[in-house]
Amino acid sequence: MFAGAGELSSTEMELYPRQKVINSHPHSPLILKPAQKPYHCGGCKEYEIDLRQCYQCEHKDVHQKCDFHLHVECDPSSQSIWLQFINCTFTFQQEAPRGKKMVCDGCGKDVRGWFYQYLSRGNPRYLHPCCAKLPFKRTDKGGMVLDLKEKTSSVCLICGNEGNSKDFRSWVYVSRCGNYCYHVACVKGKVERWNKEEASNQQQSSGAGTSSGALVRRAPNQEIKTRRGEKALEYLEMAVDIFNFVVLLIFGISIPVPFGLVIKWLKRK
Numbered sequence: 001m002f003a004g005a006g007e008l009s010s011t012e013m014e015l016y017p018r019q020k021v022i023n024s025h026p027h028s029p030l031i032l033k034p035a036q037k038p039y040h041c042g043g044c045k046e047y048e049i050d051l052r053q054c055y056q057c058e059h060k061d062v063h064q065k066c067d068f069h070l071h072v073e074c075d076p077s078s079q080s081i082w083l084q085f086i087n088c089t090f091t092f093q094q095e096a097p098r099g100k101k102m103v104c105d106g107c108g109k110d111v112r113g114w115f116y117q118y119l120s121r122g123n124p125r126y127l128h129p130c131c132a133k134l135p136f137k138r139t140d141k142g143g144m145v146l147d148l149k150e151k152t153s154s155v156c157l158i159c160g161n162e163g164n165s166k167d168f169r170s171w172v173y174v175s176r177c178g179n180y181c182y183h184v185a186c187v188k189g190k191v192e193r194w195n196k197e198e199a200s201n202q203q204q205s206s207g208a209g210t211s212s213g214a215l216v217r218r219a220p221n222q223e224i225k226t227r228r229g230e231k232a233l234e235y236l237e238m239a240v241d242i243f244n245f246v247v248l249l250i251f252g253i254s255i256p257v258p259f260g261l262v263i264k265w266l267k268r269k
């Protein structure tokens with residue numbers, strides 16, 4: 001199993017002031033505290049599952065409470081300390097040109113809110129602030145190194161496409177050995193969709209439902225007896241471990257996606 005991303009939070013927390021005034025939001029100040037539920041960030045507009053600290057508006061009037069949440073990365077006045085590994089200068093933008101379609105370099109999804117921009121004639125680049133802080137390199141206890149790359153010749157285990165192929169823009173996490181490769185877009189998309197479905201299933205059967213956490217169990221594997229079978233199983237288990245690690249890197253928390261479901265998502269087995 002991998003470990004590591006969880007260590008970020010305590011040092012990260014000290015980087016951010018407890019209160020914040022955001023000029024474009026009518027109420028102030030915003031308070032830094034853990035989120036109570038998943039939210040849509042008021043800056044980048046991305047859906048966020050990670051319940052780590054974020055800036056929240058505490059304004060209330062007679063009718064309702066303001067529900068404004070903001071990623072710490074989406075604070076317009078913060079320095080883009082995360083972007084040092086990319087060789088161009090990004091600037092933070094709060095206004096998107098009207099009608100312009102922009103796609104995030106990191107995760108391949110549309111940019112709908114605040115964003116980082118790098119303008120060049122041939123190849124402008126855009127990033128969600130939350131994608132700009134993706135961990136660059138991580139090592140597990142056993143020594144498996146994953147790199148966050150813009151391009152690789154390895155093939156994504158979920159979609160079967162090469163990292164950053166022509167019509168598909170997304171960074172990839174790829175192991176140094178090259179055998180395990182996942183697009184940020186593919187992992188983010190699968191997990192977000194699944195998480196939303198789970199949430200609505202749980203609402204429908206509230207109280208009576210079996211929580212997904214209880215279902216995280218490895219499939220029995222008695223049928224696999226041959227050496228080749230064993231090797232294949234080993235490979236799959238590693239692929240799922242690395243998938244879970246990439247989930248941790250992207251979302252900042254581990255999310256209990258059932259083993260069998262991840263296996264189903266893998267295109268190349």
Ligand SMILES: [Zn+2]
Nearest residue numbers: 041044071074
């Ligand atoms: Zn955001």
Ligand SMILES: [Zn+2]
Nearest residue numbers: 027057066068
């Ligand atoms: Zn507010």
Ligand SMILES: [Zn+2]
Nearest residue numbers: 104107128131
């Ligand atoms: Zn993105």
Ligand SMILES: [Zn+2]
Nearest residue numbers: 156159183186
């Ligand atoms: Zn992919």
